[in-house]
Amino acid sequence: MLKFFTETYYFLLALEPRYKIVLFLVIALLLLAAIMVVIVLRERSRKNSVENRERRISRNVEPIIQEIVFSEYDGGEFKDAIKKINRIVDSALYRKSNMAILNGLILYYHRNLGGEAFNRLEMLYREIGLKQIALDNLKNGEWHIKAKAINDLSTMRMGESLFDILQFTDDDNQNVRYEAQYAAVKLGGKKAMAFLDDLDTPMSEWQQIRLLDQSLKFEYELIDRVGTWLRSENNTVVVFGLMIMRHLNQYHEKGELRKLLYHKDEKVQEKAIETARDLAYAECLENLYEVYELTKKTRIKKQILKAMGDLGGSKEVGFLRETIAREREYDLVFEAAKSLKRMGRRDVLISYKEQELSEKGESIVKHILDDRI
C-alpha cells in the first residue's frame, strides 16, 4: 500500500506543470460535485421528512377538525377534541412548525366554510392557542411574521385583538402597516379608522382601494372623521377621505371639499373636483372658475370642464363654448365640446360649427357631433 502511494507521489511529482494543473482541477471539481450531491441529498431528505410530518399531522388532525366543525359538540367533547389535537401536535422539537401546519388547516377551512362551521373554527382557533401564538408573533417576530400574524388574526375575525393590531397601523415596515390598517378596518369598523387621523406614512393607491373595499360595508352611515382626514397633512389620507366621501355619499364635509379645490397637490385637487362632480356639488362652480384661471395644469382644467358639463347650467354653456373658441390646447377644447354634448347642447355645438370660429375647434366639434365615434 505504502509502495502504491509512494509511486503515485513520484509519478505526480514527475508530471509536467500543465498536467499537474489539469489534474488538480479535475480532483477539485470531483470534490465539489461530491459536496453538492451530499447537500442536495440532505436537503431532499430534510424536505421529505418535513412533508411526511405535515402529511401525518394533517391526516391525524383533519378528522378531529371535521368532527368539531360538523358535529353538535358540547363543551366537554370540545375540550376532549382539543386535548387530542394538542397530543398530535405536541413535540419538543417541532411544536412550532406543527402549530403552523394546524394554523394553515384551520385558516383553509375558515376561508371555505360559512355559517355555524365558521364560528366553530373561530372558537377552535382561540382555544387551541393559535390566537395567542399570533399575538406573540406580533411582539417578537420579524416583519413577515408580524404581517402574517395580523393577516391571520383578521381572517379569523379575532376582534379582541384589535388593540394589539392598532399599534402597527403606522409601522415602519410597509407590509406590516398595510396589513394592520386593513385588519383594523375589518375588525373595528369605522371607529377603528381613527388611526387615519394622525397617520404619517403614505398609503399606496392599492391600499386605499383595499380599505375602501372594507369600508363599503358601512354603506351610507355617517363617518364623522372624514373632515379630519380631509384636513390631514398626509396627502394620501386626504385622497382616501375624498374616496370615502364620494363612494359613501358623505355630504356633511362640503366646506372642506371646497377648500381642497385649491389644494397645492395636483392629485388631491383632481380628486376633489371629481368628488364635487360625483356629489353633484353645484355650489362650488364659482370656485371652479377661479381654479381654472389659477391653475396651469391641463389635467386639472380638464377635470373642471368635465365637472361643468355635469353640474353646470346656461352660464357654464357659455363658458364651455368660449373655451372651444379661445383655448389652444387640443385636450381642453375636446373636453369642453364633450361636456356640451353631455349637457344635451348639440345646438350650441352646431351653431359653433356653422359660424366657423376656429379651424381646430370646428374639426373637434365635427368629431364630437359624429355619433358613430
Next chain:
Amino acid sequence: MSDRAKILIVDDEPLIRDALAFKLTKDGYDVDTAEDGEKAILKIESEEYQIIISDIMMPFISGFELVKILKERGTDAPVLMLTSLNSETAVLKAFDLGADDFMTKPFSPNELSVRIKKLLKNAKK
C-alpha cells in the same frame, strides 16, 4: 344495494373533498369523490349517482364542461355547483348549461345539506 342516496363530489381541493365527504356521510349519504372532471365522468359511467356536487375551476375538464357533457348524455342526476366564483356571469352560465343549483364558497355546510335534501325531493317527483 343500499337505500341511501349516492352523492359524487368533484373538487380538485382534497381538503374540501374530504370535508364534504365527512359531512355528507354524517348526514347519511353514500359518498364518492373525484378530483377532476375526467375522473368524475369515468365514475358516472360506471355508477349511478343521485346528486353530483361539482367545483367549477378544475384541471382537464372544468365544472362547466362537466355539466354540459352530463346534460348532453342525458344524465338525470341533479348537479349542484359549489365554487369560489361568485359572479353573476358564472351563475347564469352554470344554470344555462343545465346546473340545478349553485352555491358559492365560503359555504354553510348546513345550508348545503338542506339544498341536497331539496334537490333529492325534486328529483323523486
